[in-house]
Amino acid sequence: MISDRVTTSRVIRTVLSAEVEDxxxxxxxxxxxxxxxxxxxxGTDWLxxxxxxxxxxxxHVLCVVEEGRIIGxxxxxxxxxxxxxxxxxxxxxxxxDHWSRGVGTALHAACVEEWRxxxxxxxxxxxxxxxxxxxxFYARQGWIPDPENPPANGDxxxxxxxxxxxx
Numbered sequence: 001m002i003s004d005r006v007t008t009s010r011v012i013r014t015v016l017s018a019e020v021e022d023x024x025x026x027x028x029x030x031x032x033x034x035x036x037x038x039x040x041x042x043g044t045d046w047l048x049x050x051x052x053x054x055x056x057x058x059x060h061v062l063c064v065v066e067e068g069r070i071i072g073x074x075x076x077x078x079x080x081x082x083x084x085x086x087x088x089x090x091x092x093x094x095x096x097d098h099w100s101r102g103v104g105t106a107l108h109a110a111c112v113e114e115w116r117x118x119x120x121x122x123x124x125x126x127x128x129x130x131x132x133x134x135x136x137f138y139a140r141q142g143w144i145p146d147p148e149n150p151p152a153n154g155d156x157x158x159x160x161x162x163x164x165x166x167x
Contacts, residue, residue: 009066010065010103010106011064011065011066012065012072012107013063015054015061015062015070015073017051019063019070020047020050020051020054021047022069022070023054023063023070024047026073026095027073027093029096030094031093033096033131034128034130034131034132034133035128035130053075053090053091056077058077058078059075059076060077061074061075062074062075062107062111064094064103064106066103071098071103072093072094072095072103072106072107073092073094074089074091074107074111076089076090076115076123077090085120085121085122086121086123087122087123087124087164088124088125089111089124089125090125092107092108092125092134094107099133104137111123115164116164120164121163121164122161122162122164123161124149124159124160125138125159125160126157126158126159127158128156128157129151129155129157135158138160138162142163143161143162144160145160147161
């Protein structure tokens with residue numbers, strides 16, 4: 001398990017169940033930036049979804065805390081029916097007020113550190129087609145289009161892959 005990491009005034013650590021409302025608020029703020037017509041109302045109970053993710057023993061939910069406030073989130077685990085050396089990054093968000101300040105880069109590095117420690121060889125994620133900012137960020141971190149999951153006509157997400165190399 002990743003230990004608390006302190007970088008300047010930031011701490012990267014595991015999210016606590018008592019912080020779920022802060023997690024949902026950050027998730028909502030970040031997602032709103034790439035939906036030009038507003039967040040879709042698809043019936044998802046995000047409070048329950050995040051509570052479940054935080055409680056899952058096989059999931060990792062990391063956060064970046066600065067001055068007592070959660071400003072970044074990452075949720076990952078091995079998907080059902082996937083090989084043990086594969087991990088999926090289900091959620092990765094940085095508070096829009098903290099973009100371009102190294103928060104995402106530090107959080108991504110913490111994820112990669114955990115994946116290496118857990119013996120993962122490949123990471124995958126889906127990114128919204130309209131989220132160009134995130135696509136650029138992932139490309140700079142070394143993510144590439146997933147050749148096993150090319151986009152189909154009308155897809156709302158692109159599948160990306162990352163090789164978790166050993167140091």
